[in-house]
Amino acid sequence: MKKMASASQNQLVRSTLYISLLCLLSVFGACGGSGGSEGSSQRGVRVLHASIEAAPVDLFSSVQEEALVSQGFFAGEAKYIPLAKEPQRLSVTRALSATNVVASLDVDGEQIEKSTILLYGDRGTLGLRVKLFDDVVPEAIEGGVVKFIHGLVGASAISVTGYQDGGILFETTLDFGEVSNYLDIPQDGSVELVVHRVVDGKLVESPSLAFEPGGAYTALVTGEVDYYTKTVLYRDN
Numbered sequence: 178m179k180k181m182a183s184a185s186q187n188q189l190v191r192s193t194l195y196i197s198l199l200c201l202l203s204v205f206g207a208c209g210g211s212g213g214s215e216g217s218s219q220r221g222v223r224v225l226h227a228s229i230e231a232a233p234v235d236l237f238s239s240v241q242e243e244a245l246v247s248q249g250f251f252a253g254e255a256k257y258i259p260l261a262k263e264p265q266r267l268s269v270t271r272a273l274s275a276t277n278v279v280a281s282l283d284v285d286g287e288q289i290e291k292s293t294i295l296l297y298g299d300r301g302t303l304g305l306r307v308k309l310f311d312d313v314v315p316e317a318i319e320g321g322v323v324k325f326i327h328g329l330v331g332a333s334a335i336s337v338t339g340y341q342d343g344g345i346l347f348e349t350t351l352d353f354g355e356v357s358n359y360l361d362i363p364q365d366g367s368v369e370l371v372v373h374r375v376v377d378g379k380l381v382e383s384p385s386l387a388f389e390p391g392g393a394y395t396a397l398v399t400g401e402v403d404y405y406t407k408t409v410l411y412r413d414n
Contacts, residue, residue, distance in 0.1 A: 220290050221257040222309075224249045224269065225411070227297040227328030227399040231305055233272035234279060234296060240265045248272045252399055252409045255293075260286035269296060269307055280307035291413070293395070297328040297354055310356055314393040314414045321362035323386075323394040323410075327351035331402030334375040339368045350375060356395075365390040370408065372398055384408045 224236050226249045233253075236246035238260065245258045249272070264285045271277035279296065291312040298306040315322055327335050333353055339346040339360070346368060347360040362368060365388055372382035381402055388394060393413040400406035 219257050219259060221259040222267070222284075222289065222292045222294055223255040223257045223411075224294045224296065225255050225326065225328075225395075225397055226251045226253060227295060227326070227397055228299060228305055229330065229399070229401050229405060230299045230301075231279075231296060235270050235272050235275065236294065237268045237270060237275060238265050239268075244275075249296075252397070252407050255411055257291055260284070260289055262287040267294070269294065279305055282307065282309050284309070295326060295328065295354070295356075297399075299330050299401075303330065306354060308354055312395070312413050315359055318391050318393060319361075320364050321388040321390060321392045321394070322359040323362060323368075323388065323396055324359045325349060325351060325357045326395060326397045326399075327353055327355050328397055328399040329353070329372075329381065329402060329406060330400070331404075332374040332376070332381065335381065335398060336373045336375055337398070338371045340371070341366065341368050359393065362388050365392075370396075372408070374402060382406050382408050386410050 224234065224246050226234060229251055231251065233248045233250045235244040235248065237244055240261045240263060249255065266281050266283050268281045269279045271279065282294065293310055293312055295308045296305065298304050325337050329335060334350060336350045338348045346362060349357045349360065351357055367385050367387050369385050370383065373379060374381055382398060386396065395411045395413055397409045397411065399409065
């Protein structure tokens with residue numbers, strides 16, 4: 178009986194967290210398949226928060242007192258923030274708690290054009306993880322391009338297929354925490370995505386995303402399988 182009561186309490190807590198998450202996403206404008214942030218030609222770094230269990234985060238630099246990013250929410254907006262052109266340590270911290278450091282990265286601001294800091298994982302067996310990668314946008318874009326990030330807990334690998342006008346535009350497979358190369362979108366308009374978990378073929382996401390001509394995008398597949406999943410589109414140029 179105690180085990181049953183404990184399981185019920187855990188489910189109640191999880192359901193409460195889920196409802197709270199939906200309320201936060203509504204307030205901060207992160208709902209919908211093609212949320213994210215507007216494009217920017219500005220150089221610097223951005224933080225993509227892909228951990229559904231993690232609190233909002235701040236980003237600090239060792240050469241600046243004020244936070245570069247303040248209260249970055251799960252699947253929320255993310256804009257490129259300029260860095261001082263010198264070596265520095267970037268620290269991802271729990272929001273409003275500068276001493277509660279999730280992870281730190283040593284970078285040289287002089288060498289960074291555009292980069293993304295990805296926060297992913299969970300507070301359990303996977304742990305919270307941080308990864309830095311470059312957003313090197315192709316020089317010539319005829320239609321559009323998009324790359325994918327796998328931040329979905331509960332899937333060690335996912336397959337992503339894009340459809341337009343009934344035909345397949347692209348297919349890619351990603352391990353957890355991995356980013357794809359940019360994939361071509363020949364013409365602007367809506368692209369239908371189908372995302373499966375590789376291990377068993379389970380359908381986990383099937384959003385419709387809109388792309389503008391000449392645009393370079395990052396699509397973050399995130400959340401947790403069988404709990405809450407989301408694909409967020411970010412403009413890279």
